[in-house]
Amino acid sequence: MATSSLADSSVAYNSGDGVFGHWALHGGAKSGSCWVVGEALGLELGRNGKEAVVDILQSIVEIVSYGDKHDPSIFECFMELQVLAEFVRMLKVSRNPRIQAAVLQYLSIMIQNLQSEQAIYYCFSNGYVNSIITHEYEFHAGDLALYYVSFLRTVSGKLSRDTVCLLVKTQEDAVTSFPLYTEAIRFAHHGEKMIQTTIRSLTLSIYDVRDDMVYRFLMTPPASDYFSDLFLKLREDCIHLDTTICSLRDNYTNDKRKDLLSGIDKLLDDLYYIKDLLCVGRSYLSSFVTRKLLGLLVVPIVVPLMQLEKTAGVKMSAVTSLYLLSRLLQVVDNKEILDSVASLVLYPHMALSSVPVSEADFDSSQIKLSSKHVNNIEQALDSSLKSQEPSKGKSLGNLLGNKLSSHHVLSCQWNDAQER
Structure with missing residues (x-):
């Protein structure tokens, strides 16, 4: 008899009824396990199995x-009967997407509700969670991918510096495998918006654990490719946005306007995620992400804005380049990025004199100015901030007003396109 409430479940457990009672009636843990798996395959109950x-x-x-909160003996029974191992076995023997989705869904609910450290340690130990994560699912069937990603997110929410060691494999003080992370980032560019958002939330939870061994793994290929792919994909979206803007000048339609607004919304979502990336974790992870951001996104955007001869790679109009930079500085409140952008825009030939535009792993330390120029930039910014209190992006915009006056007409065209 399947119970439907926590209170009924506890009574059923104590009276020998319910799930655990069924196991006892079928000869204990071993026979009960076979009975549960048999039901999963629909062998005993036919169509209703x-x-x-x-x-x-x-x-x-x-x-x-219920047992985790009110009766430790219930969870002890859960561990003694190795119920979690049966969840894993059920996934392996059942190819039915509905059964797999149910296993992931209810495991997510269970892990989410666990409060005691003992319960969390047990669930994460013995490789059970990693086995569930690395199981080969057929994600094309229904909403299975959504349940899977939700399960990963739930697990990441219980991570700490004490529990993360249970989900990684190490060799000689180095992490060699972290399935929770590597399997999750496979869905980073999934077509479903909800899945993308869930994965980003998961990555932030992992970065916030602040474990040095895990950080070294995340900053080493192939795991570090996630950051490169993120900024390269964002750069492609920026190019698509520029194409949409240019097409609006010649042929304005409502569909193109919707495409433009959708692209802007996606751009802002990405920038806010980048801001979160730079705020979580230790400083050296933030510096690593900043170098990737500057090399793969910022420098390619600045080059067409300044109309330099080094235009290999990204082809983009000045108005789009200026808009993207302003949005970046408004959203991503990071001094290193602000200083680098100011250096690139104000003194592009000096700042880029030794930097190949096409270089993938760009180092922000390569953007160099003389101390005199740095002081000039800082004094101008301080003066602008004292006279008024807008955002950093607007202050920099005022500072660059004279230098970028040649782009004023294009900026007006951009505003007109938005208003239309």
């Missing part, structure tokens, strides 16, 4: 969640 297994999974989660 799949629905019954979903009810059983729900009851197990309710019982365990």
